[in-house]
Amino acid sequence: MTEEKKKASYDALVIGGGIAGGEAALNMANNGFTVLLIEKDLSIGGKMIHLSKVFPTLDCSACITTPKVSEISRHPLITIYTGSEVRNINRLSDTLFEADIIKHPRYVTEEDCTGCQLCEQACPVVVSDQYQFGFVGRKAAYIPFSIASPRVAAIDIENCTLCGACEKACPTKCIDFTQQSIEYLVRVKTVIIATGFNLFDPLKIPRFGYGRYKNVITAMEMERQLAPTRPFNTVLRPGDGKVPDRLAYVLCTGSRDVTIGNPICSQICCMYSIKQAQLLMGALPMADVTIYYINIRSFGKGFEEFYDQAKGMGVNFVKGKIGLISEKENGNLILRYEDVNANTVKEAEHDLVILATGVVSNPDNASFFTNNSLKLDPFSFICQTDMLASPARTSIEGVFVAGTASGPMDIPDSILSAGAASSEAMSYIISKQ
């Protein structure tokens, strides 16, 4: 590790390179402010870049995200640190924040890498690909995913055997095993937090059998199977690679449920499940898709029509939350539920079960500030202290929140929220000058 912390200063620090953070950074940069964008992952683009389509328009998610991401990457006023984390932020005065940032080594010189993938081909180590949720493997020297930005290789040092094959294969000699963490001390005038959300961990509901039953997957895993950059060219169930034809969605997995500590609605699961059901109707025309719900919350613009469209396409909607899932010998699953409209407990057999996991807060949110405390709401999302008049404002003056860091919301709302956060941040800087 370097002795001296590298110093730099920008107008704004944006924490999180997802769609909200990216949008906020872009807005500010387009108005002439310099921005430092910090992303924990190896690529910017957040969760949206991995999605298949977006509701309610069924536009290709990657086709919206990738141009935006490359615009962000190429913007002269935006500096991006991927594989980096904010350790702490000190508020020195109204318009002066000092952030301690660590950039973890990628073991690849980013500027020199051309993304040719020769290192990937040379690498003998195969591990499970986290970006495809383990459906396929990847190498220890790898480009995170095909539309990653920066499209630069990285070495998974935990799995690397240090055989040197990648080094030999690399035409630009950009692989550097001597890289170390770099610490930066950055001074900025304002901070935008866009740390996003986590998906609920379905292992916390053992009666759904996630982790034990191979054919119980999460909706995000299904999303990958439906995306243009999907691992297989069709939808397969993980247990035996069979093409499923009776699929079930379990809504409110980890949302609106006090027993797992998340009593609130996640706002997106109804709609993404309906979206996936429609996509499955296209991908597997013979399949039956059933959505088990408590209430369908199609509250947004165009959502109700989207819900009606799904019903029209033949998606089967059943009112009743799944209580229990058990596995048959052939890997099929028995779902026990009460058909609420019939007042009758029923059991249904499905060959693939998709858990519509909810939105929970990102635990990183609380830990950034040392001499100020960032107020959180009861569900550990960032508290919007003046939610109606100034929705991006937080409990610390000069710190703004964008996207799902403040609570569950869908993509259009995240982008709106990012717009609000960037405008407020810019007017904050100008008003303090």
Added chain:
Amino acid sequence: MASIDTQFGNDLKKFGAIDFNACYNCGTCTAVCSLSDEQNSFPREMVRLSVLGLRDNINASLKPWLCYYCGQCTTHCPQDAKPAELMMSLRRYLTSVYDWTGLGRKLYTSKVWEFGTIIFLSLIILALFVFFHGPMTTELTDQGGVKLNTFAPWKQVEIGDWIMAGLLSFFLLSNIFNMYLKIVRKERGLKIPLKLYFTELYYLVIHFFTQKQFSKCDTLETKKKFAFSSYWVIHWFLMSGYVIMFIMIVFFLGWFQTDNIYHWTHPQRFLGYYATAGLTVGVIYFFIARIRKKDEKSRHSHVTDWTFLVLLFITTITGILVHIFRVNGMPYPTYYTYVIHLMVLFPMLMIEVPFSKWSHLAYRPFAIYFDRLVQAAKKSV
């Protein structure tokens, strides 16, 4: 036409219901219930009817009796609406509905009535002893035991026994008949062939004696064929002890309340010991469970739950003491304890069996019987 009773929810709260208005109708409770099946799905429907104030539908439902309170529904309820406790409260409520005298409702909803009645009935027993007891002799039998039958001749006590048994049977049977009218007769147009009343009787007997529904509680998640739970075994031990004791004191008092001291292998002694052990173990087990509140089923206690346990406990303890004092030749302690024993026993049986908690001993198997009856009749149509 269904009529909505806007005060029904408040009424249920008097019977111990809590938080059921939080229900958002997801059906998780029904889906995780091991006893719910396609014919009888509960508890969500019961919660819904309670929230809506559909009193008549509740009064005509036997589903509350089909629940044996494992508490899985409450454990998994995403709204923490405590459906299991609502089912328990509905059982208390239905007990008061079947009771045509109205005393059941008073005993459940008013502590003054509950304790007033107990004290009143105790005083009747006390008065009977004060005025009619036999000589309090200190003379002992040849075996060295107390001459209890001189102080309280079994023939006279038995007269009281028969009066009490007559009253209990009258009230309990008329309440069961009331239950029958509300549940089976409300199935308008359903003709029940007379034969079915006899063929389905098997279920009444088997469920009364085995209480095997307990063994099915909470088997869904564990995937066991049945749950050999300590709860079921101890409840059964308590029940069998009680039934044996009841039969001995009501039908065979002359044989049971004897001045002879038999060898311990004599049925009078070992049946007595078995029954006493069942009652003691059961009462202490349920005491501890309700104090520790570890299981969902023991977490919420209505005042009548405690009253019942306390009365049963005192009855059992005094019964044991009478026996100890008698065989050890201690006349006065025997007499006084015997009076206290009856002062607790009589109000307990009079209140609990037809009007309160103990009536579940009849309503539960009868509910299964009635359910079988209706289902078999529907099938035969």
